[in-house]
Amino acid sequence: MKLKALIFDVDGTLADTEEAHRCAFNEAFSLHGLDWNWNKPQYAELLLTTGGKERIAAYVATLDLPADRRAAIIAQIPALHAAKTQRYVQTIESGRVPLRDGVERLLREARDAGIALAIATTTSAQNVASLLQTTLGPDSLTWFQAIGAGDDVPRKKPAPDIYLHVLRRLGLEPSACVALEDSANGLRSAKAAGLFTIVTPSYWTRAEDFSAADLLLPSLGSEARPLTHRPAMLAGGTVLDINGIEARLKETTICA
Numbered sequence: 001m002k003l004k005a006l007i008f009d010v011d012g013t014l015a016d017t018e019e020a021h022r023c024a025f026n027e028a029f030s031l032h033g034l035d036w037n038w039n040k041p042q043y044a045e046l047l048l049t050t051g052g053k054e055r056i057a058a059y060v061a062t063l064d065l066p067a068d069r070r071a072a073i074i075a076q077i078p079a080l081h082a083a084k085t086q087r088y089v090q091t092i093e094s095g096r097v098p099l100r101d102g103v104e105r106l107l108r109e110a111r112d113a114g115i116a117l118a119i120a121t122t123t124s125a126q127n128v129a130s131l132l133q134t135t136l137g138p139d140s141l142t143w144f145q146a147i148g149a150g151d152d153v154p155r156k157k158p159a160p161d162i163y164l165h166v167l168r169r170l171g172l173e174p175s176a177c178v179a180l181e182d183s184a185n186g187l188r189s190a191k192a193a194g195l196f197t198i199v200t201p202s203y204w205t206r207a208e209d210f211s212a213a214d215l216l217l218p219s220l221g222s223e224a225r226p227l228t229h230r231p232a233m234l235a236g237g238t239v240l241d242i243n244g245i246e247a248r249l250k251e252t253t254i255c256a
Contacts, residue, residue: 003246004176005116006106007166007195010123012182012202015099015131018047024088028080044204050122050156050185053081085124092130099135100200102220102239107136107143109242116145120166120179122157124150146170158185163193178245184208196249198240215248
């Protein structure tokens with residue numbers, strides 16, 4: 001099957017955004033008079049719950065609170081999340097969060113080769129737009145034929161809903177597409193949708209189980225930071241490029 005589309009996760013895959021998210025959550029909590037402060041180990045655990053509003057709700061569920069106080073905080077979650085998003089977007093638009101190694105290169109290679117690009121994420125559309133336009137330019141949203149984000153589907157990853165939604169918008173079968181992820185929840189979501197999945201773990205997800213990945217790499221590789229430990233299918237190359245992805249996809253299809 002010929003490769004027709006690359007479908008990218010955002011947080012941790014396009015860019016290592018999670019520290020910016022963590023700090024934005026803590027700023028929002030402080031703004032709303034809450035004495036919560038999520039440290040890095042705690043936030044790594046909280047990332048097992050996908051979606052910002054869902055993550056706050058999961059944290060609230062762990063707290064020993066009177067019923068009325070719990071209900072009041074749960075009602076406050078949309079406002080907390082809106083404040084968090086505002087702080088996060090400000091950080092992204094400051095230019096302090098670059099794309100991960102090889103991401104822009106692979107995006108441009110795909111465009112040059114006529115391969116469709118898409119996004120399948122649990123973050124908000126506003127967050128997606130901010131990251132893409134800050135790192136790739138004001139017209140970068142037009143690079144993507146489909147963007148599935150935030151609340152576009154009722155169930156977030158690891159459910160396959162967001163990938164199925166994006167596949168419908170692309171009008172493509174999963175066998176013609178490749179997903180790029182960084183987390184175990186993202187991997188489970190993509191595989192449940194029937195997608196060949198490449199995983200490049202981030203700092204936050206590197207201890208997770210990626211045994212189901214079709215290809216596991218530390219990054220996509222770049223001239224500045226080439227891949228030194230790589231599978232044979234890269235044929236001696238130092239980056240994962242479109243040719244490498246197509247070769248592995250073809251190999252998997254033949255074996256299947």
